[in-house]
Amino acid sequence: MYGVNPNYEVIDGIPLYPDIASLPKAPELAVIATPPDTVPGLVKELGARGTKAVVVITAGFGESGGAEGRKLKNAMLEGARPHLLRVLGPNCMGVMVPRTHLNVSFSNVQPLPGQIAFVAQSGAVQTVVLDWATARNIGFSHFVALGEMADVDFGDMLDYLANDPYARAILLYMESVTQPRKFMSAARAAARMKPVIVLKAGRHMEGARAAASHTGALVGDDAVYDAAFRRAGMLRVYDLQELFSAVETLATLPPIRGDRLAILTNGGGIGVLATDSLMDEGGKLAEFSAETMDRLNAQLPSIWSHDNPVDMIGDASGERYAAALEAMFNDPGVDATLVLNCPNAMVDSAEVAQAVIDTYQKKTAKGVRPVLLTSWVGGTSLDAGRHLLIENRIPTYDVPSDAVRAFMQMVRYQRNQALLMETPPNLPEIFKPDVECARGVIEKALAEGREWLMETEAKEVLSAYRIPVVSTYFAEDPEKSAVAATNLGQPVVLKILSPDILHKTRVGGVVLDLQSPELVRRAAEVMLERVREAIPDARIRGFAVEPMIRRLHAHELIIGMTEDTLFGPVILFGHGGTAAEVIRDKAISLPPLNMHLARELMTRTRIFHLLEGNENLPHADLDGIAFTLVKVSQLVCDLENIVELDINPLLADEKDVLALDARIRVVRRGTSAKDRLSICPYPKELEEHITLPDGQTLFIRPIRPEDEPGLHRIFQHLSPNEIRLRFLHPMQILPHSLAARLTQIDYDREMALVVGGGSTEEGMELYGGVRIVADPDNENAEFSILLRQDKTGLGLGPMLLRRIIEYARLRHIGEIYGEVLAENKAMLKLCEAFGFKVKRIPDDPGVVHVSLRLFESATDSYP
Template sequence: MDLQAFFEPRTVAVIGASDKPGKIGHTVVANMLGAGFAGRLIPVNPKGGTIEGLPVTTSAGDLPKGLDLAVIAVPRDAVLPALRELVEIRAKSAIVITAGFKEVGKEGFLLERDMAALAAESGMALLGPNCLGMMNTGHGVNASFAAGQPSKGPIAFFSQSGALCVAILDWALGENIGFSKFVSLGNKAALDESRMLEYLGRDPNTKVILGYIENVEHGQEFLRQAAAVTRAKPVIMIKSGTTAAGAKAASSHTGAIAGSDAAYTAAFRQSGVIRVADVESLFNLAEAFSHQPLPRGPNLGIVTNSGGPGILAADACERSRLHMASLSPATIAKLQSFLPSFAALYNPVDIIGDSDPARYKQAIEAVLTDPMVHSLLVILTPVASVEVEATAQVIVDLSRRSDKPIFACFMGKKQVAPGRRILQEGGVPCYAFPEPAIRSIESMYVHALNRARPEPVYPEVVRDLERARAVIDRAVTRGLTEIVEFEAQEMLAAYDLPTPKTMLARGSDEAVAAAEAIGYPVVLKIASPQISHKSDVGGVKVGLADAAAVRAAFFDITTRAQRLRRDAYIAGCLVQEMAPKGSREVIIGFKRDEQFGPLLMFGLGGIYVEILKDIAFRLAPLSRADAFEIVREIRSYMLLKGVRGEQPVNFKAIEDIILTMSRLALDFPEVYEAEFNPVLVNHERAVVADVRMTLHLNGPETHSQE
């Protein structure tokens, strides 16, 4: 969708314009004039006359053909008729400020659906409803009812909450932060975050993209757009609705259905979006990315006039993905030549509390020129002798000449305020404490890593789709909502997944024969399409070393299952080879997220997943790099790598199973969730020892990607 007419209109109409100050229709007209709009602005009101000196058109149907942008601020029931008139004159875009649609109930939902359909049929770009409007400072457009005109800047911001837009705009005006674009998405009937990313990613006036979202309408499209944009520009977002209370509030606020927070975390990680928890962090990062170059590596240098804050910064650095730079002997010798004998010459460099601007300048230059330093944090505490403003100007001057990012931490508030203003105006991000400064530097480093990553590789998976489809179709025909191990073995075979040698035995004699064919010791498991949790009925026996043990186990398992689950069809027992020697248990599964599709999970099996919840997530499709990372992301990764002389597991074997699970999830949208638990892995191989799949038989939205 081409949004040029939307963001750079030459003709703008305000439908519902008013001559009464305080009315939304009047504020929009006044804001357009105040922004310096150079095109034609047309107020529309049935009463006619003039508004702000502009002649009024009495009907939307009388507007010029091919109108670029209409701003609609009329009562709810008049919105759809106004849109129909705009379609008749072939209007290219519209903003519906009016509220009272899907956020209030069924009637509003139906009206909004009709609006979206009308816009789609006519090709009209539609923003809203229930939104604040839109601004483009570079084109003199303020098609909103917000108070205040933002200045020009390299930051674009979009938000699902109009009220948050108002608050952020007011805060930005107070902090003198400029914007390129400022967009209130509202209910997202047509234009959503994906369309904004697509446009802003190409916008030459936008250097940094910020967003606040409560939900994502089209998850896979969002992933595609975000992944493409973050290769060129940082995208920084707040996602609300991360708790049960937040999700409920999000639903009542905009009619959104908040998705799983794990899915959003995975989506942001895989697409390169930087996620922050609060508005302050959002704009801290925006300023950093707007004015400073990206670090070329993780090594941080620190110059401070106080030891304590330097140690705090070093501690924060060690907790991040950054490293404290090891200064070269040449740099240390240079520092030693002008610093007092009791100064700390090693990183962090403590130049002592009586440091003047000249000493700061020498120390910063020395550390910056060290080839092992990729970024620099300058800390100042307002001791009595410090010259705050002069030191700030030194930092600004050095920053303008440096190709390495420089950040400042001027601790305190009142005494350092003049210096912080100088730094902000000079493009040097300044923080009150070391920790947020470290977080900003880390985010810039991670973004630099993301930009340098190779294009993702999605490996082919060997599979027999016809064979797998037959398993699904049989289950659907019989009305089953679960496919358990007894019947899922065929699905595993169709995807060429490694499994222990397994045979179905319908009687004890068959069980003994199977055990002898497989080789002792063996495992026996109940085989029933109705019993998915075998341990609940004592349906698993392990370590069976001879025929007598197998016969006894078969009898015990089947009789117990028949007694406890009288509704279940007992087909017999699966006889299975024991786990590979030295195996560790892992779990691989997925659940279909409403917004993003299959959300894959990986973790250690047993108590680690049940008690510790040590799980990592990714969204399908997974690339080879995604599979590599998800295995190494869990806290207990070192247990797989091997401790106290243990051999590491075969990581590639695990990754191959994860990639196959990803492909299976995309191939069959009828499978709502699936679990390989446990997957047994040692240093040689991995095998899927048990499998369970849950079906969604009511025609779920498919996210399949061939």
């Protein structure tokens, strides 16, 4: 450790050097706490010396919006960039890694070693959490303050911590996100590997966007963060108390199996309160087996509650607690146990705590670690019992509701992960939008300088994406409106058409159920007068005439899209109609969507329960609604100029769905539709048809989540030896968790190309595939190839390897590598033919490392 200060020779026994140039060698890590105007020069000099990381404690880099501070921050980053030097901060508390005794911070408390990583933007929040955790004997693997995140941000830390074996769980205190696509990729990867819990501050800050559509009015900034956390599989908490509960739970509890909780108490009222909290949080009371009931009856007084919660009455001794707890631990229908203790003069709370500890340790000594939570409810008279529990690393909470909330946090995390790993169903039908038709409509409006498409144009865009719309006829004047009604031959709806009127009903621009052409003509004349009086400058293009739709059991829904300033496009679903903004029954999600994600979005609304139907109401076409959401998602992924969209109402009954009205706002963009998304969409441009020498036509495309069944079929075609050669160890079945991981990929960081029979991408039989998984910096990517044995010898292996190498070059990946069993001669021969370097692994002679350098240096690989 070196100190650098021109004014002193020694501080606290550490010799000081006058400047960076005089250091004996380049430091691996530098900590800068000097005035702001000196920092850019120091960073540049350290980078030139070979330092790879800098922690900038100093503030004053534009945190409050100052132009001079922003200029200094940019200069600091410019000094770091040529040397690939990473900067943590500025304006941060620093970094602490207790396991390695690293503490480069100004914290007054040294954290205990543990398995929780805590990353925060606020140093004040960190000091509070650290002080609380230390008092409860809770330790951390990492304690990192990000400060202003000029360079290193949440995405970087999630990538690092996801692969750190010493971090069992990750906690985030967040005020904002930078580089949302990097954040989403890192969060999705980390949350699949370990629990990630986030406390996001600033939930009620109003967005600056002026909303012109229902969707824009219904989607708030915090709701978008919530959608991002949900999509990534992270668990969100809402205050410091919940964060404390999460810290304690993660530090002490084993993985949770389910949501069935057993409650053991010496106070009936406290047990009832705990049960209420459990129901509020969506958990379940465990149902005891007959054997457990017999054991409880034998051990407890005859007046015990004879149900869950188990009320042992007020004089329950430690011995009674131990007997009941042991019975609960042995019940397979119990996923977790909450032990409550209320103070009284008959029993010492410390004695009860010790009995609980002894029973728990007796169980863990047998290799079984039950999920146990405790709450000693009361004041200082219970401190001795609480301290015993804390010392023995059994989670204890001040009140039962906190314990229940902590338990359900872990349950929700488990549920979120299970939902994300579900295999989505295939689309109900082949879906091929007419993208060029939709682009043409949008280009026409943009060429005329219009932001909002007229209703007829908006419906034309929806029709291009095969979204059912009500037939709409354009009429230039009242007379032609009557002619259109005559041609329809049924009651009609009349609407004003103007690029300056978005909410037609607010100015009397909609009239329903007109029974004759003459009534249509008169209504159009009155409508013109009313609209011109309300908005004199509005440009009136004419009228839209539509058939009056009546459906007995139809529901009015809204499907919309708006663009968040940070996360990009957001898709909304909810209760529609003119009262959509009043009812505010909505849920949002980030595109792209598949059928599973669309259904999950629907389930988060109240109206979904009506859509499911009941004995008096038929269920709506749920697949049709979900498919419409998927189509809107595809529209958003294809058409970069669409920035706001409303389908309201979308009529849905048991037969189908029908869009009755639509609004679309467009703005000319200089970026692609793909670039504005925070989650990389399916890369359709990589689809390709190939013809083999024997005339057989095959189709190559990126893998999809829906391909999991096809992957299982490939696995079934492999012999035990082929499985061992390709997966490097024997497997009898391909687990769902692994299959889901292989098919539900992040296209921004990995790519898997599959090849199959048939001339279309829909429903083809998979023959095999190739994949690469890159590190976050695109420096290295591991590749693998999987082919059915009966499809070898057709040249598919070389073809797939060639294409994935080409793709890696396009992604500017520095090197691809793989691990191959030494006995897999065919694969080694293929790698040598493509110029891979082959290297034996000294510690494992049965495995060969193959690598292909695509760029000479790391900086060469950057685009």
